[in-house]
Amino acid sequence: xxxxxxxxxxxxxxxxxxxxxRWSRPRPLxxxxxxxxxxxxPMEGRLDTGSDDTVFPERLASIIGVDLxxxxxxxxRTASMALLIVRYAQITLRITDGVERREWPxxxxxxxxxxxxLLGFAGFLQFFTATFRGDREEVELTVNNFYPGT
Amino acid sequence: xxxxxxxxxxxxxxxxxxxxxxxxxxxxAKHWGKHVAFSPDGTRIVASGSSLDEVLEQLQAAGIHFSxxxxxxxxxxxxxxx
Numbered sequence: 001x002x003x004x005x006x007x008x009x010x011x012x013x014x015x016x017x018x019x020x021x022r023w024s025r026p027r028p029l030x031x032x033x034x035x036x037x038x039x040x041x042p043m044e045g046r047l048d049t050g051s052d053d054t055v056f057p058e059r060l061a062s063i064i065g066v067d068l069x070x071x072x073x074x075x076x077r078t079a080s081m082a083l084l085i086v087r088y089a090q091i092t093l094r095i096t097d098g099v100e101r102r103e104w105p106x107x108x109x110x111x112x113x114x115x116x117x118l119l120g121f122a123g124f125l126q127f128f129t130a131t132f133r134g135d136r137e138e139v140e141l142t143v144n145n146f147y148p149g150t
Numbered sequence: 151x152x153x154x155x156x157x158x159x160x161x162x163x164x165x166x167x168x169x170x171x172x173x174x175x176x177x178x179a180k181h182w183g184k185h186v187a188f189s190p191d192g193t194r195i196v197a198s199g200s201s202l203d204e205v206l207e208q209l210q211a212a213g214i215h216f217s218x219x220x221x222x223x224x225x226x227x228x229x230x231x232x
Contacts, residue, residue, distance in 0.1 A: 011227055024175070031163065
């Protein structure tokens with residue numbers, strides 16, 4: 001058994017038609033701690049199988065002591081096709097479901113275009129088998145053979 | 151908890167997810183579209199602001215180190231991500 005994360009329910013102002021009229025939306029939010037040379041910053045991130053990279057708000061970099069001045073730069077597009085610049089650095093990520101804890105080094109991107117971490121393939125989902133159970137509104141993460149951490 | 155820059159050990163987050171899921175939605179409604187900091191056990195919002203920096207300022211004023219809380223962005227209602 002891996003790490004279990006029940007979805008977080010987010011309230012809606014009106015009935016959500018594509019969900020049969022319920023007044024909320026379930027989202028796969030996971031608490032992730034990002035550690036750099038100076039500090040650790042715990043933050044809720046969203047599991048996103050559609051995201052090629054794992055990206056964090058750019059403000060976080062200076063808080064945890066990551067210098068992005070000479071960082072590798074990439075370009076990305078949001079789901080709405082907006083162009084954004086991403087600067088990459090290697091940090092340490094840690095997650096826990098209260099029972100099991102995992103910690104690993106990861107290359108992640110930093111961009112001012114996000115409010116919360118997007119936990120995408122590179123740096124995050126590449127190291128897990130992720131089972132999204134829509135009926136139970138939960139996701140299970142099990143480390144795979146590529147997992148580089150402890 | 152303290153607000154200085156020394157690196158502290160990780161807080162006890164073993165009950166965060168469980169309590170965060172049960173956090174009252176009407177209480178969260180006060181923070182729609184804002185950055186917040188939850189207590190490590192997920193039962194309280196200890197800072198809230200329109201930006202991450204605003205939250206950090208509130209935490210510092212309260213003597214709480216930013217590594218000892220869980221930061222989150224509270225989605226505005228009726229916003230679907232596609």
